[in-house]
Amino acid sequence: MRTPVNGCDWLTVRQGERADIDSVPRVEPDAFAEHVAAARGRGERLAQLFGRRMPDGGVVLHAFVADDREGTMKVCRSELRRSDGRPLQYPSVTGRWPAAQAFEREIAEQYGVHPIGHPWLKPLRYHATDDGSPAPWGAFDPNKPIPGDYPFYRVDGDEVHEVAVGPVHAGIIEPGHFRFQCHGEEVLHLEIALGYQHRGAEPLLLHRNATRSAIVAETLAGDASVGHALAYCTALESLAGAAVGVRAHAIRGIALELERLANHVGDLGALCNDVAFLPGASFLGRLRGEFLNLTLEICGNRFGRNLLRPGGVLFDIPPEMADGLHSRLDRLQPEVVRVLDMMFEQSSVLARFEGTGVLSQEQSEEIGLVGPVARASGCMRDVRHDFPHGVFQFSHLPVATETTGDVYARAAVRWLEVQRSMEFLLELLGNLPSGRTFAAPGPLCPNAVAFGLSETWRGEAMHVAFTDDAGKLAFVKAKDPSLHNWFGLALALRGVPISDFPLCNKSFNLSYAGHDL
Amino acid sequence: MLQILRTRLNQGHRTTKFPLELPVLPQRFRGRPEIDGTKCPEGCRECADACPTEAIAVSGGLSLDLGKCLFCTACVDACPPGAIQYTTDYRLAVNRRKDMVLSTGDLKLAERMRDDLHRILGRALRLREVCAGSCNACDLDTNVLNTVGWDLSRFGIQFVASPRHADGLLVTGAIPRNMRHALIETYEAVPAPKVVIALGACAISGGPFAGSPEVNNGLGDLLPVDLYIPGCPPHPVTILDGLLRLIGKMPSAGDAR
Numbered sequence: 001m002r003t004p005v006n007g008c009d010w011l012t013v014r015q016g017e018r019a020d021i022d023s024v025p026r027v028e029p030d031a032f033a034e035h036v037a038a039a040r041g042r043g044e045r046l047a048q049l050f051g052r053r054m055p056d057g058g059v060v061l062h063a064f065v066a067d068d069r070e071g072t073m074k075v076c077r078s079e080l081r082r083s084d085g086r087p088l089q090y091p092s093v094t095g096r097w098p099a100a101q102a103f104e105r106e107i108a109e110q111y112g113v114h115p116i117g118h119p120w121l122k123p124l125r126y127h128a129t130d131d132g133s134p135a136p137w138g139a140f141d142p143n144k145p146i147p148g149d150y151p152f153y154r155v156d157g158d159e160v161h162e163v164a165v166g167p168v169h170a171g172i173i174e175p176g177h178f179r180f181q182c183h184g185e186e187v188l189h190l191e192i193a194l195g196y197q198h199r200g201a202e203p204l205l206l207h208r209n210a211t212r213s214a215i216v217a218e219t220l221a222g223d224a225s226v227g228h229a230l231a232y233c234t235a236l237e238s239l240a241g242a243a244v245g246v247r248a249h250a251i252r253g254i255a256l257e258l259e260r261l262a263n264h265v266g267d268l269g270a271l272c273n274d275v276a277f278l279p280g281a282s283f284l285g286r287l288r289g290e291f292l293n294l295t296l297e298i299c300g301n302r303f304g305r306n307l308l309r310p311g312g313v314l315f316d317i318p319p320e321m322a323d324g325l326h327s328r329l330d331r332l333q334p335e336v337v338r339v340l341d342m343m344f345e346q347s348s349v350l351a352r353f354e355g356t357g358v359l360s361q362e363q364s365e366e367i368g369l370v371g372p373v374a375r376a377s378g379c380m381r382d383v384r385h386d387f388p389h390g391v392f393q394f395s396h397l398p399v400a401t402e403t404t405g406d407v408y409a410r411a412a413v414r415w416l417e418v419q420r421s422m423e424f425l426l427e428l429l430g431n432l433p434s435g436r437t438f439a440a441p442g443p444l445c446p447n448a449v450a451f452g453l454s455e456t457w458r459g460e461a462m463h464v465a466f467t468d469d470a471g472k473l474a475f476v477k478a479k480d481p482s483l484h485n486w487f488g489l490a491l492a493l494r495g496v497p498i499s500d501f502p503l504c505n506k507s508f509n510l511s512y513a514g515h516d517l
Numbered sequence: 518m519l520q521i522l523r524t525r526l527n528q529g530h531r532t533t534k535f536p537l538e539l540p541v542l543p544q545r546f547r548g549r550p551e552i553d554g555t556k557c558p559e560g561c562r563e564c565a566d567a568c569p570t571e572a573i574a575v576s577g578g579l580s581l582d583l584g585k586c587l588f589c590t591a592c593v594d595a596c597p598p599g600a601i602q603y604t605t606d607y608r609l610a611v612n613r614r615k616d617m618v619l620s621t622g623d624l625k626l627a628e629r630m631r632d633d634l635h636r637i638l639g640r641a642l643r644l645r646e647v648c649a650g651s652c653n654a655c656d657l658d659t660n661v662l663n664t665v666g667w668d669l670s671r672f673g674i675q676f677v678a679s680p681r682h683a684d685g686l687l688v689t690g691a692i693p694r695n696m697r698h699a700l701i702e703t704y705e706a707v708p709a710p711k712v713v714i715a716l717g718a719c720a721i722s723g724g725p726f727a728g729s730p731e732v733n734n735g736l737g738d739l740l741p742v743d744l745y746i747p748g749c750p751p752h753p754v755t756i757l758d759g760l761l762r763l764i765g766k767m768p769s770a771g772d773a774r
Contacts, residue, residue: 168647173648197648203729283524300545338524516693
């Protein structure tokens with residue numbers, strides 16, 4: 001159990017630790033925004049900001065600020081209580097720290113809380129508040145047919161035109177709505193409206209059937225099942241004080257990196273497709289499946305479902321399977337390298353990638369990007385490196401960064417990560433630690449809070465879990481990296497020809513389901 | 518250019534011979550379950566209680582609803598006598614919702630679409646995919662059929678951009694309130710005659726999200742469904758097998774094994 005350091009209004013917690021809920025320092029609502037935004041000045045990063053409804057009708061805000069250099073998370077809270085029938089409100093963080101924009105929209109939408117002074121307060125997922133109270137923009141109308149029915153930001157002018165795309169897209173992808181304001185080919189402004197995928201997932205993370213909750217965690221963003229399951233398991237194991245065996249940790253790490261490989265290789269192939277380099281698209285499209293099939297071998301599902309559970313993993317990798325996986329990966333490695341070398345040597349590919357959809361490091365820091373997209377703009381952040389947990393305590397992966405912040409950089413970071421993940425897997429599969437793979441985690445500590453972080457292939461997934469007086473799971477907050485990054489895509493499109501939108505979009509490849517929950 | 522040709526040669530021919538050669542899936546792959554209620558101890562309902570989606574019923578004999586099944590191992594792990602066992606049989610697609618309730622290992626696999634439909638759609642089936650509240654896994658493993666590994670177009674099946682160019686919809690996801698309208702509009706934009714395919718546990722029953730007030734628990738009665746493909750997500754070969762059965766291109770359909 002962690003207690004706050006005297007004289008500091010933040011509680012410092014590391015991954016794997018739990019804290020007494022009452023030990024989280026309270027900050028007055030009026031001082032909350034300034035207190036949280038001060039972390040920005042110290043070079044820290046906003047990892048989570050959410051509300052939780054209290055039995056008395058009030059809402060407690062929780063801020064989690066990551067100190068990536070120290071590998072610590074700092075936590076504080078602020079209690080908003082109703083007075084004189086006024087809606088709950090507090091001065092907004094976003095005005096001081098734009099990285100809070102989506103978090104504060106979520107808080108406003110879930111609980112009807114007003115973040116006063118939020119520069120662009122609008123719905124995030126289009127649903128009613130938990131108690132039916134009106135959100136700051138008005139009461140939710142369930143009869144309104146679609147989230148895209150909303151007054152988008154408009155640019156007016158004789159030669160300005162508007163392009164609307166979605167929710168049903170041309171490809172086999174998830175639904176969302178994109179509204180472009182264009183002058184000729186040039187995009188002046190892109191506004192993204194999501195919420196079509198909102199399934200009401202968060203309450204289901206508390207389902208009485210523990211298997212169901214774990215599967216909901218795996219399907220928050222189905223292409224990052226292992227990453228989300230890892231964050232979810234870590235949060236619950238931390239609450240239980242459970243020690244997971246090194247072998248289980250290693251198998252989790254293998255699954256996480258296979259997931260990264262499949263998605264990165266698939267993304268690189270899709271990027272080739274978007275610039276009409278079809279050899280790259282078809283080779284990489286097929287190679288993506290090879291990695292999914294390695295995961296299938298381990299747990300019977302191509303997406304790693306049913307492998308991670310609180311307490312360890314449900315499937316072992318016996319020695320003969322490890323040998324088989326090792327030799328398949330050993331054959332795959334030169335093939336992947338050869339195809340990627342070919343891709344990155346095509347001037348027709350590079351000409352479309354370079355200088356397209358640029359985000360500066362300053363912009364990325366300001367809006368709080370995570371994952372390969374942030375690393376492509378020169379931001380040093382990778383949960384595996386900064387918050388090492390499980391197998392990453394023993395195997396140190398270097399952080400792959402680029403500096404140009406364009407489509408090229410986002411592709412090149414993936415390329416580097418593909419190489420490093422394959423090396424990591426070959427090493428681990430050749431040298432799997434022994435020990436048990438699963439042990440039930442035992443009872444959860446009452447009145448406690450803990451978090452789990454994982455570096456999914458898209459970036460940081462974070463699950464925060466709270467228990468009640470009886471040690472029962474009472475609240476789980478899940479965050480997909482896409483929540484941070486969608487705004488980055490909108491920014492990257494400014495001044496870009498609209499015909500480059502598919503390319504820019506694929507270079508981010510964000511989750512709609514993970515955002516909408 | 519030479520490098521591209523060299524890499525192309527190195528890649529070789531990669532398209533599966535399916536359905537002439539049938540794939541062998543790994544031992545741990547969870548396909549059609551086999552159910553043997555005679556192994557159940559008197560009054561036992563451990564598997565039903567363990568099931569995350571209440572897919573298992575024990576009253577009136579053991580049965581499992583494949584439309585709700587997430588193909589996890591909760592029931593298998595809960596049952597030492599082994600009354601429920603997964604096989605590696607990937608063939609799961611059926612025509613009717615009720616055909617998905619299994620009480621033995623037998624599954625009435627999907628049959629070819631009606632003759633009048635088949636005359637029009639059977640030789641070139643064009644589908645619009647609508648993702649409505651899926652986690653993206655069903656969509657990704659549908660997309661896989663377009664890779665060189667499966668080469669879907671050799672069967673005359675193609676995914677098209679516009680519903681107006683399509684012969685039907687392939688729907689994934691639990692159908693959130695926020696996608697319901699767009700789904701129905703897309704369906705209406707498809708010219709008749711048309712087919713609807715429900716892909717994955719979410720589209721069939723709501724899957725892991727069944728019971729959430731934000732979703733419709735899958736297609737339900739929203740649209741008339743011609744083909745159900747269970748799974749979470751179904752393996753690409755399960756999806757392809759279902760599509761080929763629907764257009765009558767699965768050789769010796771009844772006894773593929």
